[in-house]
Amino acid sequence: MTSPGGYRHGADSGVGGAFKRRFEDAFMANYGVPPVVLARGQGCRVWDVDGREYLDMIGGIAVSSLGHAHPALVEAVSAQVAKLAHTSNLFMHAPEVLLAERLRGLLGAPGRVFFANSGTEANECAYKIAVKYGKAEGRTYFVAAENGFHGRTIGALSLTGKASIRDQFGPFPIDVRFVPYGDADALKEAVTEECAAVFLEPTQGEAGVVPPPEGYFKAVREICDSTGALFVADEIQSAIGRTGHWFAHQNEGVLPDILTLAKGLGGGLPIGACIGFGRAGTVLEKGDHGSTFGGNPVACAAAMAVLDTIEREGLLEHARSVGARLADGIAAIDHPLLSGVRGRGLWLAALLTDAKAAEVQAAAQRAGFLVNAVQPDAVRLAPPLVINAAEVTSFVATFPAILAEVQA
Numbered sequence: 403m404t405s406p407g408g409y410r411h412g413a414d415s416g417v418g419g420a421f422k423r424r425f426e427d428a429f430m431a432n433y434g435v436p437p438v439v440l441a442r443g444q445g446c447r448v449w450d451v452d453g454r455e456y457l458d459m460i461g462g463i464a465v466s467s468l469g470h471a472h473p474a475l476v477e478a479v480s481a482q483v484a485k486l487a488h489t490s491n492l493f494m495h496a497p498e499v500l501l502a503e504r505l506r507g508l509l510g511a512p513g514r515v516f517f518a519n520s521g522t523e524a525n526e527c528a529y530k531i532a533v534k535y536g537k538a539e540g541r542t543y544f545v546a547a548e549n550g551f552h553g554r555t556i557g558a559l560s561l562t563g564k565a566s567i568r569d570q571f572g573p574f575p576i577d578v579r580f581v582p583y584g585d586a587d588a589l590k591e592a593v594t595e596e597c598a599a600v601f602l603e604p605t606q607g608e609a610g611v612v613p614p615p616e617g618y619f620k621a622v623r624e625i626c627d628s629t630g631a632l633f634v635a636d637e638i639q640s641a642i643g644r645t646g647h648w649f650a651h652q653n654e655g656v657l658p659d660i661l662t663l664a665k666g667l668g669g670g671l672p673i674g675a676c677i678g679f680g681r682a683g684t685v686l687e688k689g690d691h692g693s694t695f696g697g698n699p700v701a702c703a704a705a706m707a708v709l710d711t712i713e714r715e716g717l718l719e720h721a722r723s724v725g726a727r728l729a730d731g732i733a734a735i736d737h738p739l740l741s742g743v744r745g746r747g748l749w750l751a752a753l754l755t756d757a758k759a760a761e762v763q764a765a766a767q768r769a770g771f772l773v774n775a776v777q778p779d780a781v782r783l784a785p786p787l788v789i790n791a792a793e794v795t796s797f798v799a800t801f802p803a804i805l806a807e808v809q810a
């Protein structure tokens with residue numbers, strides 16, 4: 403099999419192989435040794451340090467919304483860094499105000515915004531709001547979903563429903579009760595007037611791109627309304643066009659009390675946001691929270707460029723149409739290793755009949771496509787929103803050969 407660039411992607415030789423050995427020596431072991439050493443990108447294409455070309459079907463985990471080196475992002479970041487790179491929160495700057503107002507406009511509701519640097523930090527802000535709200539009201543526990551993912555810092559990790567990454571770092575300061583995702587009856591049972599907040603993803607990303615059943619989020623909203631628990635929608639992976647809407651909760655027609663954002667918002671620059679609506683927007687008072695880098699002018703300028711470009715290039719509608727093309731293309735492949743495809747917009751998982759996602763990821767890489775083995779039997783696709791029909795077609799056309807190589 404050859405790549406879009408005509409190479410047969412091989413083993414750990416060359417410049418990349420040397421970097422991998424140096425990485426292994428210099429870094430903690432938490433990531434293992436990543437399989438490719440990337441050097442540059444353009445649109446949906448990336449090149450490794452040995453000049454091999456790949457089609458990026460994962461976009462840095464739903465982060466590189468505009469692809470790589472998009473002129474609008476390059477221009478916005480370059481102009482801002484040349485003017486003012488940092489102020490701290492002792493001082494204000496225009497890009498953060500413009501971005502906060504822009505997000506409120508896209509949400510259609512006057513939430514109050516806190517900017518952080520990452521997803522987990524956005525959730526830490528939501529967590530602190532919920533703790534403070536809970537203390538004031540005698541609410542002593544949180545509810546979250548089994549297999550949910552909310553981040554790696556201790557607050558967000560305590561809400562993460564995956565024992566293998568959570569349990570060894572407990573006990574946690576807050577009592578979190580886990581319910582099966584998508585089961586409204588189980589949620590109703592778990593949430594009482596002593597529950598401070600319910601944390602849920604509008605589609606579970608790390609669990610393998612698992613959308614909620616029809617009507618689930620309406621039920622969540624009702625359960626939170628009737629008990630007074632705050633409904634926190636973790637949209638860190640699902641927002642900024644990923645499902646073909648600005649925010650995935652817009653698929654469900656409900657507004658949460660708190661929304662958290664990160665990944666796709668900065669198009670590759672680190673930024674997170676926590677937005678509180680109504681009472682959730684006023685729980686934190688002066689001195690309650692902060693971040694030295696949060697809302698950094700360069701990250702805010704990048705995020706504005708991302709939002710402007712999505713709008714100008716019609717990328718929401720594009721994500722729906724080209725995403726449907728990708729989903730339909732995969733669904734039409736008849737192969738014993740492939741059982742189906744799930745997800746929405748440009749956020750999909752190809753489902754396998756066997757726990758061979760890691761092998762599919764490796765075979766795809768050899769064929770010149772970057773994909774992600776998100777679960778043992780699920781291959782995640784979250785390409786840049788700018789991926790074009792021809793690129794989607796090239797992946798769909800090659801996927802059967804990738805599956806065949808694994809099956810052989």
Ligand SMILES: *Cc1c(COP(=O)(O)O)cnc(C)c1O
Binds near residue numbers: 521553554664
């Ligand atoms: C990625 C992710 C996070 C964590 O974001 P980081 O930037 O890695 O801290 C939290 N929640 C969801 C749903 C995510 O996908």
